[in-house]
Amino acid sequence: MSSTPYVHRTVLLAEAVAALAIKPDGVYVDCTFGRGGHSRLILSQLGPHGRLIAFDKDLEAIAEAEKLAAEDSRFTIVHNGFETLGQELARLGVAVVDGVLMDLGVSSPQIDDGRRGFSFRFDAPLDMRMDTTRGITAAQWLATAEEDEIKEVIKTYGEERFARKIAAAIVAQRELAPIQTTRELALLVGQNVRTREPGQDPATRTFQAIRIFVNRELDELKAVLPQAARHLAEGGRLAIISFHSLEDRIVKQYLRDASSVEKLPSWVMVRADDMARPPLETVGKPVRASEEEVRENARSRSAIMRIAERTAAPWREGDA
Numbered sequence: 001m002s003s004t005p006y007v008h009r010t011v012l013l014a015e016a017v018a019a020l021a022i023k024p025d026g027v028y029v030d031c032t033f034g035r036g037g038h039s040r041l042i043l044s045q046l047g048p049h050g051r052l053i054a055f056d057k058d059l060e061a062i063a064e065a066e067k068l069a070a071e072d073s074r075f076t077i078v079h080n081g082f083e084t085l086g087q088e089l090a091r092l093g094v095a096v097v098d099g100v101l102m103d104l105g106v107s108s109p110q111i112d113d114g115r116r117g118f119s120f121r122f123d124a125p126l127d128m129r130m131d132t133t134r135g136i137t138a139a140q141w142l143a144t145a146e147e148d149e150i151k152e153v154i155k156t157y158g159e160e161r162f163a164r165k166i167a168a169a170i171v172a173q174r175e176l177a178p179i180q181t182t183r184e185l186a187l188l189v190g191q192n193v194r195t196r197e198p199g200q201d202p203a204t205r206t207f208q209a210i211r212i213f214v215n216r217e218l219d220e221l222k223a224v225l226p227q228a229a230r231h232l233a234e235g236g237r238l239a240i241i242s243f244h245s246l247e248d249r250i251v252k253q254y255l256r257d258a259s260s261v262e263k264l265p266s267w268v269m270v271r272a273d274d275m276a277r278p279p280l281e282t283v284g285k286p287v288r289a290s291e292e293e294v295r296e297n298a299r300s301r302s303a304i305m306r307i308a309e310r311t312a313a314p315w316r317e318g319d320a
């Protein structure tokens with residue numbers, strides 16, 4: 001049961017937990033608890049001495065997780081951004097873990113609860129923070145940011161062709177009155193996006209961009225990846241589910257860098273064991289949702305999961 005009426009349908013549930021290759025006595029981290037779909041399946045595969053540590057920034061996710069923690073002593077919830085992974089593991093006295101899962105982005109309850117201000121489908125205060133206890137809201141940012149910064153955010157994180165026009169309209173509008181609601185922003189964007197993509201609201205890209213910016217989603221992803229790799233035990237698994245190309249590009253590039261040997265000019269003769277060994281090895285091909293899952297849960301259509309395993313190479317400062 002959830003603390004709100006909104007439900008999250010877990011994406012790639014069996015696939016992600018299988019990717020972690022759970023050892024009954026292992027220690028695992030779920031960086032994105034949400035409503036606990038992945039966490040519950042991990043706990044069901046752990047024995048009495050296993051342990052699961054989960055993170056979330058969202059107070060409703062935390063309330064749900066606290067109920068689970070009260071019932072199951074193997075489970076610990078941390079109300080913090082996952083970019084604090086290393087620091088939180090140190091606080092909990094955990095040096096190495098056997099697997100780390102990330103199911104990125106927003107949960108369905110965050111989008112479906114109109115009051116959170118994530119969606120142009122509802123009229124609500126323009127908030128968009130996953131963590132409503134800190135940071136600035138989308139409305140506060142739009143009220144003060146330079147036009148150029150607004151344009152860059154919408155262009156980069158929304159891949160929106162009309163970013164310049166939208167940013168200019170936002171700045172012109174706020175001279176008259178601050179933009180305070182999702183509806184006000186959606187209307188303004190709609191008036192400034194000329195070509196419409198079939199089946200997509202003209203505000204989709206701008207809302208995605210502002211959400212990514214307000215929650216520092218890509219910066220936090222870049223910050224957590226090396227911490228996760230560093231804390232994995234030999235043979236430990238990393239499984240990351242992304243929902244858009246900007247996230248997946250960061251994950252793909254990180255895994256490529258962390259799993260390739262140092263490049264030496266081809267004429268240099270070296271013994272294999274002289275070569276610097278990479279800390280990670282990718283496992284299999286990227287995993288996508290089955291047709292059946294996509295039919296039942298449209299959100300899974302864009303999901304892509306990448307998996308990696310920690311090698312026996314000792315972690316060296318400067319490793320990816």
Ligand SMILES: C[S@@+](CC[C@H](N)C(=O)[O-])C[C@H]1O[C@@H](n2cnc3c(N)ncnc32)[C@H](O)[C@@H]1O
Pocket residue numbers: 008009010011031032033034035036037038039055056057058061080081082083103104105106107108130220
């Ligand atoms: C897609 S949902 C996860 C759903 C979960 N796997 C489930 O099955 O219920 C993503 C969750 O991660 C949280 N989240 C996103 N970025 C985060 C970050 N940097 N640190 C902590 N939590 C984050 C969001 O608040 C949201 O609850």
